[in-house]
Amino acid sequence: MKAHAREHESPERAFLIGAQFRVAGSVPVRESLDELAELATTAGAEVIGDGIQKLTRPCAATFIGPGKAAEFAQRSREGGADTVIFDDELSPAQARNLEKVFDRKVLDRTALILDIFSQRARSREGKLQIELAQLQHLLPRLTRFWSHLSRQKGGIGMRGDGETQLEVDRRRVLERIGRLRTELDQARRHRATQRTGRKRGHWPLVSIVGYTNAGKSTLFNALTGAHSLAEDRLFATLDPTTRRLRMPSNQKVLLSDTVGFIRKLPHQLVESFKATLEEVAEADLLLHVVDAANGRSAEQIAAVEVVLSEIGAQGKPTLMVFNKIDRLEDPRALGAELGRHPAAVAVSARSGEGLEALMAELGALLRPIRSFMDLQIPQSEGRVLARLRSVGQVIEETYDGQNVMLKARVPSHCRSQFERYALDERDA
Ligand SMILES: Nc1nc2c(ncn2[C@@H]2O[C@H](COP(=O)(O)OP(=O)(O)OP(=O)(O)O)[C@@H](O)[C@H]2O)c(=O)[nH]1
Ligand SMILES: [Mg+2]
Known part of the structure; x- marks a missing residue:
């Protein structure tokens, strides 16, 4: 999307599509689409509209029903969309069929998140991880791209060439995936050596986790005096940062800040970021930062817990930290959350309110x-x-x-x- 936006100078225009499934406890599609719009904006697109369909289950061929697909295709054409983005992961076949119906580029939430990550990656390991995840996502979809091309060129007898090209491309992608895996392995070994060195210091490791934009980096900076990038954007942080922290009790801990989590985090991404997230899996204690001023904090907590269990960090001693209390319009909302999480502390990483209590609680939890x-x-x-x-x-x-x-x-x-x-x- 970045390259596209650059080519045209004006932002890519995106039409979003979400499905509301009749499953108890599922996140309202409106919330999810608002978040998708934020993701699209973060990736550099301009959202020109969206559509929702209620579904019992996804349609095998086109994810949403064919009638709705035709209706949304019309709306996206009228709105001048360049790209259509689905809130759920599409199978390669669905994406292929939808591209025909919409006659525009069709992306899913996974591809969008991968795109944002690729724009944000700074460290060598981060870049390798994201490229690997992107290629793995791309590989089964190469067919779509090439069958599309060969259909266009079929008239002038290019079909055979298109198929040969597809084979060449698949082979290239597979080779690149192999090379990336080797390079990542080396980078991981290097980091493992660093970690062993650090362990010799015997400082307990505390990892800050939480939904993206919850204020993890702001809290990290407030506690350690660091200047990590904190921004009102999704996925501002990608590479983990670790700092020493000496507590008022004179206890010493290592505090690490890392990538934020999100609903429907692409599985490939969790897979390829597992090494980076080892900081989390190996932590002695987690600080789970929650944006208390966000209306969906309960869902966000649940989404974070899903990812934690995917990386093998479920059930770790955790201190819940309700952040941004300076922004709370109705303090009673926090009362309900604190009722569910009685051991939690409420803070404002921005104003510093509650940080002393947080430190005291952290010290007490580390003592056992x-x-x-x-x-x-x-x-x-x-x-x-x-x-x-x-x-x-x-x-x-x-x-x-x-x-x-x-x-x-x-x-x-x-x-x-x-x-x-x-x-x-x-x-x-
Ligand atoms: N009002 C208020 N804003 C806050 C507070 N803590 C963080 N923010 C703001 O929330 C936004 C996100 O903060 P970050 O610290 O970047 O959040 P993060 O959890 O590290 O986000 P990612 O790295 O993108 O996952 C920034 O605009 C912060 O200034 C707080 O206590 N109060
Ligand atoms: Mg951050």
Whole structure:
């Protein structure tokens, strides 16, 4: 879409289509289409209209019913649309058939999200991941493109060439996919080495997760004093950033900010971003940031939970953070959310309200990961003492002229190193 917008100088004009399924608890199609419009705008398109059809199940050939498809085709032509975007993922066959009905480029939500990600990718790994996801999405759809061309050129005897070209192109795409996988593997190994290095510091890892635009980066910046990009756009953040954070309690944690989640996040994308999202899967604690001023926060929470389970991070200790309370028109709305999530904290990452309480809660939640040890270490064991001070959190310390008596919180995986100096043990 980006290239298209550049070619024509004026934005690509998009007509959106959504289906309302009669399934209990499904997101109202209006909400979903509004979000699709935001995605389209983010990708650089101008939305000229939309259409909705109520469906029991998708139609095998054209997703929506053929009558509706003809009606929407007419409307999109009248509105001068260049592109038609469906809110649900289309099968290659559906896309092919719809392109005939509409006689314009037909995209689905998946292709749109992939397009936005490709515009946003900055790091080498991010770029590789997104290209892989795009090619995997494209591969089964190459047929559409080429059968379309060969149909056009069929009259002048190009059909055979078109088919040969298709084979060449499929082979090229497959080769590129293979190369991307190898390169990604290398990038991942490199990152794994970095992670092991970091683990040696034994700092607990806290990952910020949440729906796109919830305010994760703003919170990350407010807590760490970093200057990560925070924008009123979907998917402002793509590459994970990690920073050290020293809490008022003197506990040290690593805080990481990462890509936001969205409803119907393309499966290929979750697959190819799994490595990046390892930060989330490996975290000791999640901060789940919710935009409390957004009317659909309950659905957004549910969508985030779906993605968390897809990446194997379900059931992790989680602190719910209701953000943007400065924007709440009706504070009672928050009351309902807090009723459902009694342990949550309410903050404004922008004004700083509630951040102190957030820090206190974070400290309390991280504590069970470490537990107290009462230790007696000879003063002469300088290295052991230094090691304890770097991995643990010393609460009390006395010295009797020969031994240092300490009470310290020690991460569970480091306890064995100090066991021989232990006086007695109890949990925090
Ligand atoms: N009023 C208000 N706006 C906020 C607050 N926190 C974040 N925002 C705004 O919300 C928008 C999105 O913030 P980001 O921090 O980029 O959100 P994100 O969750 O990192 O978004 P992605 O990286 O795109 O997934 C920005 O315009 C922020 O200025 C808040 O507490 N109050
Ligand atoms: Mg962000």
